Amino acid sequence: xxxxxxxxxxxxxxxxxxxxxxxxxxxxxxxxxxxxxxxxxxxxxxxxxxxxxxxxxxxxxxxxxxxxxxxxxxxxxxxxxxxxxxxxxxxxxxxxxxxxxxxxxxxxxxxxxxxxxxxxxxxxxxxxxxxxxxxxxxxxxxxxxxxxxxxxxxxxxxxxxxxxxxxxxxxxxxxxxxxxxxxxxxxxxxxxxxxxxxxxxxxxxxxxxxxxxxxxxxxxxxxxxxxxxxx
Ligand SMILES: C[S@@+](CC[C@H](N)C(=O)[O-])C[C@H]1O[C@@H](n2cnc3c(N)ncnc32)[C@H](O)[C@@H]1O
Numbered sequence: 001x002x003x004x005x006x007x008x009x010x011x012x013x014x015x016x017x018x019x020x021x022x023x024x025x026x027x028x029x030x031x032x033x034x035x036x037x038x039x040x041x042x043x044x045x046x047x048x049x050x051x052x053x054x055x056x057x058x059x060x061x062x063x064x065x066x067x068x069x070x071x072x073x074x075x076x077x078x079x080x081x082x083x084x085x086x087x088x089x090x091x092x093x094x095x096x097x098x099x100x101x102x103x104x105x106x107x108x109x110x111x112x113x114x115x116x117x118x119x120x121x122x123x124x125x126x127x128x129x130x131x132x133x134x135x136x137x138x139x140x141x142x143x144x145x146x147x148x149x150x151x152x153x154x155x156x157x158x159x160x161x162x163x164x165x166x167x168x169x170x171x172x173x174x175x176x177x178x179x180x181x182x183x184x185x186x187x188x189x190x191x192x193x194x195x196x197x198x199x200x201x202x203x204x205x206x207x208x209x210x211x212x213x214x215x216x217x218x219x220x221x222x223x224x225x226x227x228x229x230x231x
């Protein structure tokens with residue numbers, strides 16, 4: 001069936017039933033002020049939690065090809081502990097086959113074997129995907145990069161707490177420049193507090209479609225200590 005992919009284990013969907021691509025563009029691209037953010041930059045680095053079907057990657061890659069100037073480079077780093085196989089991705093993304101004509105085929109062509117580790121994939125001479133097949137907490141602790149924009153796309157924090165851990169947030173701080181941005185579909189209090197505690201400013205903005213809120217923000221380096229229960 002080619003419907004919306006769902007995880008039984010995490011009781012959540014990979015993307016919105018109504019319009020996953022529109023949600024991706026709203027939450028992650030607009031939420032990180034793309035394409036403005038890469039304007040005038042020789043190299044731009046995006047890091048994502050949860051590669052899933054690669055929908056976010058494809059949307060960012062296509063926007064980059066449509067808007068970047070000659071000579072600019074995009075590095076997209078993504079982490080996935082439970083990788084889908086090629087056939088599953090092809091099935092789930094077939095509804096956007098026209099939109100991603102050529103892009104989807106190229107991504108699937110070089111999509112790696114599902115073995116743990118770092119997979120460096122050159123989509124072309126100016127776009128590279130580093131797909132890390134591992135737990136996000138382990139992976140982020142072993143990356144050395146400077147990330148310009150974060151796509152936080154785990155399953156919902158209540159069922160997938162590993163994707164929203166202190167370790168993830170601490171590593172985001174370590175890997176950010178002052179001004180690096182993040183965007184996520186969730187406005188959960190624990191996520192907002194966690195990000196503030198490592199030095200991000202966090203803003204609640206209207207969510208996509210029927211979702212009331214989501215969160216965006218930037219790394220300032222000024223940590224806001226988390227209040228303990230009852231304070
Ligand atoms: C909402 S889906 C991501 C959707 C994806 N960005 C897309 O464009 O299709 C969340 C993803 O996080 C992955 N995930 C869950 N726990 C994880 C963990 N501890 N480490 C790494 N990936 C994890 C899931 O397997 C799933 O693919």
